[in-house]
Every structure is written in C-alpha cells, then in structure tokens.
Amino acid sequence: MVMSTSIRDTESVSMSALSVFLFVPDNERRHAIAKALSGTQAHIGGELAAYPRIDDLAQISGADYDVIVVDLDPDPEAALDVVENVCAANAAVTVMIYAAHASSEMLVRCMRAGAREFLSEPLQPGAVAEALVRASVRREEVGRTKKTAGKLFVFAGAKGGCGVTTLATNFALSLAKEAGKVLLVDLDLHLGDAALSLGVASKFSAADALENTSRLDLDFLSAMLAKHQAGLSVLAGADAVSNVHPTKDAVGRLLQVAREGFDYVVVDAGAKPADLSETLFEAATAVYLVTQLGIPDLRNANRLIARYFSGPGARKLEVVLNRFQARSAEIDDAAITKALTQPAKWKVPNDFPAARKAQNSGVPIAMEPSPIARVMREMAWAASGQTGKPERKKKFGLFG
Numbered sequence: 523m524v525m526s527t528s529i530r531d532t533e534s535v536s537m538s539a540l541s542v543f544l545f546v547p548d549n550e551r552r553h554a555i556a557k558a559l560s561g562t563q564a565h566i567g568g569e570l571a572a573y574p575r576i577d578d579l580a581q582i583s584g585a586d587y588d589v590i591v592v593d594l595d596p597d598p599e600a601a602l603d604v605v606e607n608v609c610a611a612n613a614a615v616t617v618m619i620y621a622a623h624a625s626s627e628m629l630v631r632c633m634r635a636g637a638r639e640f641l642s643e644p645l646q647p648g649a650v651a652e653a654l655v656r657a658s659v660r661r662e663e664v665g666r667t668k669k670t671a672g673k674l675f676v677f678a679g680a681k682g683g684c685g686v687t688t689l690a691t692n693f694a695l696s697l698a699k700e701a702g703k704v705l706l707v708d709l710d711l712h713l714g715d716a717a718l719s720l721g722v723a724s725k726f727s728a729a730d731a732l733e734n735t736s737r738l739d740l741d742f743l744s745a746m747l748a749k750h751q752a753g754l755s756v757l758a759g760a761d762a763v764s765n766v767h768p769t770k771d772a773v774g775r776l777l778q779v780a781r782e783g784f785d786y787v788v789v790d791a792g793a794k795p796a797d798l799s800e801t802l803f804e805a806a807t808a809v810y811l812v813t814q815l816g817i818p819d820l821r822n823a824n825r826l827i828a829r830y831f832s833g834p835g836a837r838k839l840e841v842v843l844n845r846f847q848a849r850s851a852e853i854d855d856a857a858i859t860k861a862l863t864q865p866a867k868w869k870v871p872n873d874f875p876a877a878r879k880a881q882n883s884g885v886p887i888a889m890e891p892s893p894i895a896r897v898m899r900e901m902a903w904a905a906s907g908q909t910g911k912p913e914r915k916k917k918f919g920l921f922g
C-alpha cells in the first residue's frame with residue numbers, strides 16, 4: 523500500500539542523495555532495510571535500535587533528514603508517537619512505515635499522523651526505490667514553497683564620502699564568496715558609482731527598474747543585472763545624473779522582487795536617501811550606518827540614530843566606523859560611544875594604499891588581501907549567520 527500520489531517521471535526529479543534515519547529496534551530488520559537502501563539514491567544518515575526519547579526526537583527532527591523509517595511491529599503505539607512527533611516538527615520529512623503485520627486501522631492512524639509511505643515485509647527493491655522517488659519529489663516541492671525572502675542589508679552614510687560605496691560593494695562581494703546568491707542594488711540615485719567601483723558595466727540601472735514597476739518581476743529584474751566574476755549580481759546606478767524620485771511603493775516592490783530571487787540583497791543607499799530612508803530601514807534585516815571619526819560625521823550619525831534607530835529599529839542597527847586609525851584618534855572611545863549612543867560594531871581601518879590600488883586597477887578591495895578585506899569578510903561572515911571568525915587564509919588566500 524502506498525500513502526501518497528502517483529510517481530513522476532524519475533528523470534525530472536533531482537536525484538541528489540536522500541538522507542535517511544532508521545528507527546528500527548530489531549537488528550535483523552534494520553539490516554534488511556539497510557540492504558534494501560544500498561544501491562539507491564539514499565544514504566543512511568543515522569539509526570536508533572530503539573524508539574527514541576523525546577529529546578532525541580527533537581534533535582533528529584531538527585536535523586536535515588529527508589526520510590525517516592519507523593518500524594511499526596515491535597510496539598505500534600510507541601511507533602505511532604514517533605510518527606506524530608516527527609511529522610509535527612518537520613513537515614518536509616517523508617515518514618515511511620516499515621511493518622510485516624499491520625491492521626488497516628493502524629495504517630490509517632499512521633497516515634493521519636503524517637506517514638507517507640508503507641514498506642511491507644518482505645521488502646521489494648522496486649517498492650523501496652519508488653518510495654524514494656516520491657520522497658525526492660516531495661523534498662523538491664517543499665523546498666520550493668518553503669523559500670523565504672532573502673535578507674536585506676542596507677548601507678547608509680552619515681555624511682557624503684564616508685565610504686558607503688566602498689563598504690557596500692566589498693561587503694557584497696565577500697558575501698557572494700562566502701554565503702550564496704547576492705544582489706547589490708545601487709540606490710544612490712543621484713550619482714551612484716557602485717558598478718564602476720566593481721569594474722562592471724551595465725546597460726540598465728536601478729532607475730529603469732523603479733520607473734517600470736508595473737512590469738517588474740524576477741525575469742524583468744534579472745535582465746537588467748550586470749555580473750561580477752566573483753558571482754555577485756549588480757543593479758547599477760544610472761549612468762547619467764538621474765532625476766528619478768521613486769515612490770516608497772516602487773522601492774518596496776523592487777526590494778520585494780530582489781529578495782524573492784536572492785539570498786542576500788545589499789543596498790548602497792548613499793548618504794542622503796532622505797525620503798527613502800524610512801522604507802529602506804524598515805524593510806532591512808540590518809542597517810550598516812557608516813561614519814568616520816569627525817565631529818560633523820558623528821553629529822549626523824547621532825541625529826540619524828535618534829530619528830530612525832531609537833525605537834524598535836534599534837536592534838537592526840550596526841554602526842561602522844570607517845577609516846579608523848586607533849592611535850591617531852583625537853576623539854576617545856567614550857566620546858564616540860556617547861555620540862553614537864552605542865559602541866561601534868565594526869571598525870574598518872584606514873587603508874589608503876588598498877583603496878587607491880583598487881581604484882587604479884579596477885580590482886575591488888575584497889579580491890586582494892588587506893586589512894579592509896579582512897573586516898569585510900568578518901562582516902559578511904556574521905551577516906550570513908556564521909558564528910566565530912572566518913579562518914585567516916595563510917599564504918595564497920584571497921583575503922588578508
């Protein structure tokens with residue numbers, strides 16, 4: 523008996539290995555199922571020779587198993603408990619019941635608890651293979667619907683020229699190398715130069731996207747993107763001085779579409795996003811407020827923090843002190859913390875040689891070892907949810 527829908531054409535299904543966990547208390551039966559799985563696209567990621575305790579179960583449900591096989595025969599009620607708990611904790615997993623003798627009433631209860639497949643004894647290799655194909659299909663379908671919006675990281679400056687573009691572009695590059703699909707959006711609509719600083723050329727710009735929001739979907743957006751060789755996609759700023767004054771809805775739509783298609787969207791918001799600030803900051807996963815150590819910068823930073831980050835937005839703020847030089851700082855840490863209402867989360871060293879080399883060569887800072895590249899990599903590492911610090915590459919690494 524099969525508790526799920528018909529088999530799809532196996533060719534169309536991604537057959538990457540399925541990870542299987544076995545709850546089969548009896549040794550002989552466990553070996554039988556392991557044997558039936560060998561030579562299929564599945565591998566056994568774990569097994570227990572007993573029905574699990576509740577805390578073992580939580581751990582197993584939290585792990586990324588695609589299939590869980592539960593032996594019904596030794597203790598059907600205990601097995602049913604396992605099925606119920608596993609299915610409640612993880613809707614993506616396919617639970618397969620393994621049994622030699624099972625009443626139809628018990629099978630219906632298993633199905634109601636969430637089991638999808640029934641493997642009867644003696645095991646038929648064909649039936650096991652078919653059940654695995656259906657589990658693959660399911661994994662793909664659930665994966666597609668489960669896809670959540672990408673994270674949005676907004677870089678804004680306390681003052682013109684404080685380094686927003688340098689940091690946003692190199693952060694985005696580091697993220698693309700470390701973590702996944704990344705899109706950099708240049709929303710410095712007046713004089714954006716993010717694409718230029720990455721050395722990529724683009725026919726289209728954010729202005730084009732914002733002026734065509736009625737047609738804007740992922741296909742339309744993708745056609746407007748340039749690509750850096752390190753894998754970073756870029757929606758450039760306008761080539762000419764742009765006169766676009768987008769509505770909040772237009773910006774919201776652009777970000778929504780971008781986040782549908784990318785794991786991470788990084789925005790260069792420049793130093794004067796003015797009426798866009800609210801929309802951008804509200805939508806952001808994190809806002810990197812870039813400032814230097816001058817009185818005017820700190821004063822602006824203070825005003826921006828008071829306006830946008832003193833309420834619920836406070837938790838998403840990360841202050842970045844750019845061009846930091848510890849020894850020559852005329853303003854001490856206590857004064858900086860007071861102005862910023864919190865210690866700076868990141869300090870990016872002043873590294874004129876690296877900045878000048880990047881400008882002259884067209885090779886972005888994050889592509890070569892340097893103190894700035896190292897901080898960018900640490901920021902990207904943290905933003906992508908990885909704990910600790912990235913390993914320092916020893917000799918031939920791309921970063922310092």
Ligand SMILES: Nc1ncnc2c1ncn2[C@@H]1O[C@H](COP(=O)(O)OP(=O)(O)OP(=O)(O)O)[C@@H](O)[C@H]1O
Pocket residue numbers: 679681682683684685686687688689710792793844845846870871872873874877878881894
């Ligand atoms: N940490 C740093 N060390 C040395 N130079 C830096 C650093 N960060 C940025 N720069 C340099 O400062 C200048 C301004 O940087 P950038 O263009 O990134 O600032 P911005 O805030 O985007 O400016 P704008 O307001 O014009 O958009 C550039 O020449 C850049 O190379």
Ligand SMILES: [Mg+2]
Pocket residue numbers: 686687688710714715792
């Ligand atoms: Mg800039």
